[in-house]
Amino acid sequence: MNNPNTSENRLHALDAVRGFALLLGVAFHAALSFLPGVPPGMWFAIDSSTNAVLSDAAFVSHIFRMSLFFFIAGYFGRLLYQKLGARSFWANRLKRIFIPLVAGLIVLGPIVSFLWMTGITKVFGGKMPPMPEMPADFFPLGHLWFLYQLLLIYVAVVAIRALVARLDPAQKLRCFVDQAVSGSIRTMAGTFTLGLPLAAALMSLPQWFYWMGIPTPDMTLIPQVPASVGFGTAFGFGWLVHRSKDALAAITQRWFANLGIAIAATGWLLHSMHAQPVAQPGLTKTVYALVFGVALWGWVLGLTGAALRFLSNYSATRRYIADASYWIYLAHLPVVVALQIWVSHWPLNWAVKYPSILVVSFAVLFLSYHYLVRPTFIGQLLNGRKHPRKPQPPGSSPSPAAPPPADTVNGGPVAQLRGITKKYGAVTALNSIDIEVRRGELLAVLGPNGAGKSTAISLWLGLIEPDAGTVTLLGGEPQDIAHRRGLGVMMQDVELPKELKVRELVRLAASYYDDPMSVEDTLRRAGIEQLANRPYGKLSGGQKRQAQFAVAICGRPKVLFLDEPTVGLDVQAREALWASVRRMLADGCSVVLTTHYLEEAEALADRIAVITRGKVIASGSVDDMRALVACRQISCESRLSIAEVRTWPGVVEAQRTQERLNITATDAEGVVRQLLAADPALKRLEVRQAGLNEAFTELTREAA
């Protein structure tokens, strides 16, 4: 769906944010062996080259990354709960969260322990240090703590939900909360107050290392106060944002201001942390905790808003990365840590090692996702669907965030505009129009300059997005390159590179398609074999258009878009191009043609759509179009003034060329009667069926 206001698009953006938060976690963990001043035994490895800037960057990412994750989890949590109901919700969470948690602990636990011992031995110069005393509640959750925390929060939130539903049967409280939520975002009060519960929890910590932010609850199954409060707030607010209908729009609007606050607050945090890394009781600790909350929510709301603002359209790449991110985060730790341990004593700068660890880790993790997870039951478990190696037909995916199913009626339209509105500033280029191109037909789009023809074509080509409505190309979105592989295009006002030969231009365009014609076949079809080795810059205007036509057809397109293809061609070249178009039609290709030349539409079109001022004012076959206006052309030699004739009923247009009076009329008989009565000297009367030209004039005049 192309409308940025639809819920699907919002989900694309939020998916991207969640993926970003998870992938940022990989980068964060990869940085942990390069931090200066970390005492041995805190992390798997300590690198020989450390860096303070990297440490600061890791701190900044750590302020918000998990809260951002929980915020989005809250939003999707309510969405899922609403959609599935309580029972299926828990079944779904069991599969997606609980099973990965248990499986992760069983599979990754031993590997991570082994790496811990190896790494620590290396850190302590080859000798394993004595194991410290473990507290009674010790339970090594490792980096999978967030799944456990998430389950706890689900239980708490669903319980609170039930309680609220009982206490507030008239929904008064909930209405108030919805308004408070969107209001707090719009006024930005939320940025400053949402962190207060967390700040209180952090202030109460007896020992708080500023760098650690919210202490990670990864050593025990007993819920920890700061994490539960901090991530609980994030999740709860995400849940409420899903309730409130205006909240996302407000977040989108305030993205810039929130990021600005986040950056300012983070700058202050870095500055104070450098002065004093461990909190001492007193004013600084209090202020630090408060500013930490502001920075955290500034980032969470700012990044979410920026994503909604800029990433709300569907992108296959982002979709893939978002799908992969869950697996990558679950599986990343052993890979990252093993690399950290391996390179820790290499005599290289961190600026070489850190990026290399990231590149290698992501390569391994994405490859493992692509081959071991995406097409298998693990992908089904983690993301709710299995992607076979061969792409599926659109619409077969059950995920709510997948591209919407296309309307794929047998023999139905190959390209469609439904309810499309497109504005450029105050000018409405298209006003809720519907056009479709059926299989194997040639649709001519006619209209005066500025009518919206090129806008319609640009929508189908995926160059612009509509303000409202749906664009479909070959059963999918035109932005999706896979669907564009079925189109060929010849645009207005395009010059191809003048240094390249025609053969090379065709070869280049053919490289974009899966099963292109050979260069020779393409040139033969376009009738320009003799131009193959001529540089484009040396061709005449007509030859250039023919070369562009060759470029358009080289990929065996299923739909061919020709925008004013014969402008500037002589009669011979135009006939040749028409013949080529007819051959494409005969092969089953559908063609969309915009043109000013009505005889071109009459010569080629199966159907015609007339656009004026952004509206389709008529569509049908060439004959339909003539019948629709039922105009006839009356021509005679007469002295009557055209001004007078124009006032007669049934006269559409009257013009004079020397002696002859040319009248376009809907009621030819009546006009002829009146003509003969008004001018007895009238000579050489002719009446004939009007051409498309006159029909067209009539139609556009009516619309005006």
Place this chain on the structure above:
Amino acid sequence: MNALALESIAVGSAGRGRTLGAYLTETQYELTRMIRNPGVAIPVLVLPCALYALFALLIAGEAIDKDANLGIFLFTAFSIMAVTMPALFGTGVTLALERDMGLLRLKRAQPAPPAAWVVAKIASGLVLAVLAYAPIVILALATGKVSLGAGQMAAFSAAIMVGTIPFCAMGLMIGSLASGTAAPAYANLIYLPGCYLSGMFFPMPASMYWQTPIWPHFHVKQFAMHLANVTGSQYESLPMAIGSMLGFTVVFAGITIWRLTRKG
């Protein structure tokens, strides 16, 4: 399954090999175009080497024999010039022309891989950079006018190749902002003063130090000096040089993306 759904599968199955092929073909023809266009190729390929020969061999030849640092200085200056010029002019000017021609719109409408034209421009810019840089290295080694060890030479070469990235980004920015006729002028307006004011062509007086970091040239040279371990010419730390190059790249690329998403 109905016909259109089948068709969707047919149009959807992009072979990975084909995508790679599209990138390669695009790059190949981008390079072909640059080489066939003498207006771009000649100044970019010949000028730096000719200038190096003039200064390092004829004018300062004897001085270099006495002061090895001068040899390194001149070699560095013209090498960086040789690699950054194609990066800047090859990407920027051609992009501006292509925008004027409507070619970029056409490529966005065609099923060209979305990044193919950028990758092609950068890759062919790099190839041109190597072609421009190679004769300088050969000349310097043959005449013995540069006293860098083999390892240093390799590290230096790698560093300046990486250093082309901010210039590619700068080129794309200029190409996305300016028209085809104005682009070369703007590119020169930013590039040439930078060559002097960054201290790349001759050492800056101390009173001018403050402004050297605003030129990407400065950071590229610093990055190269660190990697090649030329201790006498390091004025900023390695992370600072990397950070600045990265910063310039991000800002230039950001402006380019902002501009192209708005204007196409």
